[in-house]
Amino acid sequence: xSEFLSQHAFFVAAAVKSAILLFIVLTTLAYLTWFERKLIxxxxxxxxPHRVGPNGLLQPxxxxxxxxxxxxxxxxxxxxxxxxxxxxLSLALGLTSLAVIPFGPEPMRIFGYETHLGxxxxxxxxxxxxxxxxxxVYGIALAGWSSNSKYPLLGGLRSxxxxxxxxxxxxxxxxxxxxxxxxxxxxEIIGAQEGRFLHGILPRWNIVSGPFxxxxxxxxxxxxxxxxxxxxxxxxxxAESELVAGFHTEYASFKFSMFFMGEYANMITVSCLASxxxxxxxxxxxxxxxxxxxxxxxxSAIFAGVGIxxxxxxxxxxxxxxxxxxPGLGTALCGLAALFAFVPxxxxxxxxxxxxxxxxxxxxxxxxxxxxxxxxxxxxQLMGIGWKVLLPASLANVVxxxxxxxxxxxx
Amino acid sequence: MIxxxxxxxxLAAIAVAGAVSLILQxxxxxxxxxxxxxxxxxxxxxxxxxxxxVAAVQIIVYAGAIMVLFVFVIMLLNAGVEEQTNVSKLAGxxxxxxxxxxxxxxxxxxxxxxxxxxxxxHPTGTEITRGISKMLFQEFVYPFELTSFLILVAILGALxxxxxxxx
Numbered sequence: 001x002s003e004f005l006s007q008h009a010f011f012v013a014a015a016v017k018s019a020i021l022l023f024i025v026l027t028t029l030a031y032l033t034w035f036e037r038k039l040i041x042x043x044x045x046x047x048x049p050h051r052v053g054p055n056g057l058l059q060p061x062x063x064x065x066x067x068x069x070x071x072x073x074x075x076x077x078x079x080x081x082x083x084x085x086x087x088x089l090s091l092a093l094g095l096t097s098l099a100v101i102p103f104g105p106e107p108m109r110i111f112g113y114e115t116h117l118g119x120x121x122x123x124x125x126x127x128x129x130x131x132x133x134x135x136x137v138y139g140i141a142l143a144g145w146s147s148n149s150k151y152p153l154l155g156g157l158r159s160x161x162x163x164x165x166x167x168x169x170x171x172x173x174x175x176x177x178x179x180x181x182x183x184x185x186x187x188e189i190i191g192a193q194e195g196r197f198l199h200g201i202l203p204r205w206n207i208v209s210g211p212f213x214x215x216x217x218x219x220x221x222x223x224x225x226x227x228x229x230x231x232x233x234x235x236x237x238x239a240e241s242e243l244v245a246g247f248h249t250e251y252a253s254f255k256f257s258m259f260f261m262g263e264y265a266n267m268i269t270v271s272c273l274a275s276x277x278x279x280x281x282x283x284x285x286x287x288x289x290x291x292x293x294x295x296x297x298x299x300s301a302i303f304a305g306v307g308i309x310x311x312x313x314x315x316x317x318x319x320x321x322x323x324x325x326x327p328g329l330g331t332a333l334c335g336l337a338a339l340f341a342f343v344p345x346x347x348x349x350x351x352x353x354x355x356x357x358x359x360x361x362x363x364x365x366x367x368x369x370x371x372x373x374x375x376x377x378x379x380x381q382l383m384g385i386g387w388k389v390l391l392p393a394s395l396a397n398v399v400x401x402x403x404x405x406x407x408x409x410x411x
Numbered sequence: 412m413i414x415x416x417x418x419x420x421x422l423a424a425i426a427v428a429g430a431v432s433l434i435l436q437x438x439x440x441x442x443x444x445x446x447x448x449x450x451x452x453x454x455x456x457x458x459x460x461x462x463x464x465v466a467a468v469q470i471i472v473y474a475g476a477i478m479v480l481f482v483f484v485i486m487l488l489n490a491g492v493e494e495q496t497n498v499s500k501l502a503g504x505x506x507x508x509x510x511x512x513x514x515x516x517x518x519x520x521x522x523x524x525x526x527x528x529x530x531x532x533h534p535t536g537t538e539i540t541r542g543i544s545k546m547l548f549q550e551f552v553y554p555f556e557l558t559s560f561l562i563l564v565a566i567l568g569a570l571x572x573x574x575x576x577x578x
């Protein structure tokens with residue numbers, strides 16, 4: 001058995017890592033829906049979900065069960081193969097793209113086997129990511145077509161036109177980063193952003209530094225990415241005021257939730273990529289000098305703060321269930337905080353993943369914030385922004401970055 | 412590790428099955444989907460040869476952009492199931508011998524080539540990309556620019572045709 005393990009360590013490690021990542025991502029997806037509903041509710045002066053479990057924390061579980069046990073009718077006249085394939089394709093591609101994301105700098109040692117955080121470390125990581133996302137349009141377009149219904153067909157048509165248009169801007173907007181890093185490997189792209197400039201005040205992240213700061217590139221990337229993931233204000237494919245529910249009108253039960261999960265997985269991928277390409281990935285925003293070592297205790301402070309808040313809030317909760325669950329959760333968070341603070345090895349290990357995940361969290365927040373704030377665009381406005389604003393802007397970014405990189409490297 | 416030869420035959424079988432299904436499917440969307448399968452399998456074959464950049468571009472450009480346009484047009488025209496016509500006589504008379512001849516030539520060429528693909532010393536990652544860009548923008552820059560000019564002319568032609576209908 002151990003011989004088998006050591007011979008096929010690569011495959012075993014990949015399988016185990018995939019299983020762990022899948023578990024984490026699916027849980028995150030579930031709680032992202034809770035987070036989204038809560039955040040939008042608070043932006044709109046409401047409470048959001050608060051009935052199922054304390055503060056609605058068990059709402060994702062209830063939603064999942066509800067979706068699983070719903071009746072799943074298949075409409076008449078659907079193209080059966082494509083109709084069943086489309087949601088699976090959406091979810092599978094959404095989850096696959098997360099496999100190339102590196103989550104932390106240092107390798108992990110388990111039973112003498114060294115492995116990176118992240119499933120695949122590819123030379124062409126960024127290209128693979130774009131290849132997978134470019135296939136993602138089929139899930140939506142085919143769902144719309146195969147449903148044999150008017151509104152889904154319109155939604156599918158809209159989304160395929162939209163995705164073709166915005167993919168150009170999306171791909172061109174990262175060319176500037178590639179020119180500065182000189183690599184497609186996501187680890188190397190992060191590595192190229194290490195260090196500080198301007199007397200150590202600013203980190204050497206692509207958004208502010210380099211021959212040409214990629215602010216324009218980042219704006220193009222994020223707008224195009226929101227459009228690629230079919231999120232508000234670009235969610236024309238499922239505009240409920242015009243198209244009932246767009247491409248997934250005829251889908252119910254678990255097939256609907258597969259589209260839903262695919263969309264959220266894409267949101268996470270886009271946020272990860274934004275933080276890797278423009279915001280230094282797992283690099284800390286603080287300098288590595290001894291004065292700044294206190295920032296190593298920031299993860300502990302945040303965890304402990306949230307934990308203490310959960311305990312204090314929990315002991316005054318209305319229901320007995322909440323009075324048990326919330327303080328329990330708070331104690332667990334405080335325990336984690338203590339672990340991060342008092343075990344030096346753990347403390348130094350979690351720095352990378354902590355900064356990476358907090359940046360990803362910020363982008364997810366912006367995603368939801370945008371959805372709660374901006375009204376949906378009209379279709380001609382959508383196409384106008386894609387072709388007349390984003391495409392020229394990202395092309396200009398490529399030209400300018402190319403010029404500055406060439407000038408800088410000649411010196 | 413799985414030997415590359417097995418991976419090759421699996422991918423080749425998927426590509427051939429996709430190509431056959433492309434011809435045999437009666438519905439245009441199913442044919443288009445089969446073509447996507449062929450392209451993804453081809454990308455896998457490129458990966459096996461160590462051409463990572465070409466593999467990724469194959470998926471991004473062909474499967475991700477051109478085939479999306481195909482599917483879009485099929486959906487827009489709402490093309491239905493094609494009618495089966497009798498096989499034309501010309502195809503029977505000329506096609507079968509030509510097909511057999513082509514297979515024969517290919518098999519002969521493959522059997523004759525004894526050069527073993529050089530293993531090891533494959534350029535990796537960015538080196539491949541750099542090589543391709545050097546070829547495109549230095550050695551073959553004129554053919555490359557001419558091709559892009561040709562595409563531009565085609566785009567303008569399409570625009571003119573579309574505009575004329577509007578008036």
